[in-house]
Amino acid sequence: MATEVTTQRMCQGVDCSNEASVLQCPTCQKLGKESYFCGQECFKRNWSTHKTIHKSQSNFLRNFIPRDVVSKPDPATGHYNPFPTFPFTGPLRPVYPLSPRREVPKRIPHPDYAKDGIPRSESLFAGRNKVTILDKKQQDGMRKVCRLAREVLDIAAREAKPGVTTDYIDEVVHKACVERDSYPSPLNYAHFPKSVCTSPNEVICHGIPDNRVLVDGDILNIDVTLYHGGFHGDLNETYYIGSKAAADPDSVRVVETARECLEQSIEVVKPGTLFREYGSVIEKHAKSRDCSVIKTYCGHGINQLFHCAPNVPHYAKNKAVGQAKPGMCFTIEPMISLGSHKDKTWPDDWTSVTIDGRRTAQFEHTLLVTEDGVEVLTARQADSPGGPIPMPTANGDGQSAFAAETSTNAEKES
Structure with a gap:
């Protein structure tokens, strides 16, 4: 039965019309979602678009569960690095806190994701x-x-x-x-x-x-x-x-x-x-x-x-x-x-x-x-x-x- 379902499933790559293989996005699996692709190359090619699905789900929780701040804020500015243990690849560091989210007047038409972040x-x-x-x-x-x-x-x-x-x-x-x-x-x-x-x-x-x-x-x-x-x-x-x-x-x-x-x-x-x-x-x-x-x-x-x-x-x-x-x-x-x-x-x-x-x-x-x-x-x-x-x-x-x-x-x- 599993094989039959797989052969009828279409690849989720936006530039692909092939039938899907058994290859699933591992991140989607962790999030309890199914997303099948025809092969590794197609999955890699579509990653930049596909991963927005992950952000929509994982970032949703972060709106309610803020990250723990490990580094101490600078006494003079109140600024801090939110990821002090992360192995940064270069000299650049994030400088938090971020300013509050800026609002767009209701009179201006909003895209569908404006309210809940999901396109x-x-x-x-x-x-x-x-x-x-x-x-x-x-x-x-x-x-x-x-x-x-x-x-x-x-x-x-x-x-x-x-x-x-x-x-x-x-x-x-x-x-x-x-x-x-x-x-x-x-x-x-x-x-x-x-x-x-x-x-x-x-x-x-x-x-x-x-x-x-x-x-x-x-x-x-x-x-x-x-x-x-x-x-x-x-x-x-x-x-x-x-x-x-x-x-x-x-x-x-x-x-x-x-x-x-x-x-x-x-x-x-x-x-x-x-x-x-x-x-x-x-x-x-x-x-x-x-x-x-x-x-x-x-x-x-x-x-x-x-x-x-x-x-x-x-x-x-x-x-x-x-x-x-x-x-x-x-x-x-x-x-x-x-x-x-x-x-x-x-x-x-x-x-x-x-x-x-x-x-x-x-x-x-x-x-x-x-x-x-x-x-x-x-x-x-x-x-x-x-x-x-x-x-x-x-x-x-x-x-x-x-x-x-x-x-x-x-x-x-x-």
Whole structure:
């Protein structure tokens, strides 16, 4: 009987139409849930989306059962590290307590997870590989929310400077969203406690804004998503904080490589391009700069749902299913590291860091596939802060030793 049930069960991967095997998600088993996949590769490919189910259940209890604080608060500030025994991979530490959850006026439409943290609408589509094709009216809805999201990110980026906290960046983003009659999509998504993700230095993604003060020499990714008019618009960029980071060759190398990886992958987006092809473009360029591609997280479909099909991996030789068609909206958001591609998650169940503590950078756009190419819905404006910079060198010529060596090798090969 067990075998018969298994053969009739479909894989829960969002980009898979195969029958499930006996492979179950071990975390779901611990939580008393069933979730079957056709194989290990499919399970890994869908992990970034699937794990929101775990957060919805485990974080629900944490709202009522606060963690014990082992470290003593600083007498001067009241700040503390909530995970003093955790083996952090780099120098970064969380600085608690977190500020109270910010409220969104009831007059602004809320997504379905705003109240209890559970994205039920996304769960209804779990295991389906059909990608939504937006009609003209829906495409206009995406254009509007993405334009607003760009405005909010630019406002936040102008405030990202030495001496301010990431919690202050969260406050800026929250207010800017409300001013635009928009809901900040991350707020209470699978119980995420803040309105924006702020990821400095070795944090890959999903950093929780807290009381840590930004210092000259940091790099900071700000990941903004808005919900407006029934649609989500998602984008992020990594910024140099102060002047020291922009003068550090390694920081510039990882930031500019991530930026270029996104730009080069967007160049091949058009009807007919397979979703698995973007990862090949990204990984080839990352390796040419002696960087690695984080494999745990991927781009995703976005429309009336925050996350949906398709999954868009950023590494080569992936097994993503499907191809781009006019009217599809999805993100590409490569995460690039100076060191290992492997990651580790802090005990807050959100903050993902590089396993070796080395720096990482990310850039993201929401894209609309058109009849003959792609429209970057979250494109930078003429006055958008940030932007590319040349590699710093001792003689100030704007070219790095790495870039010079690459150029020399290319000349020899030709």
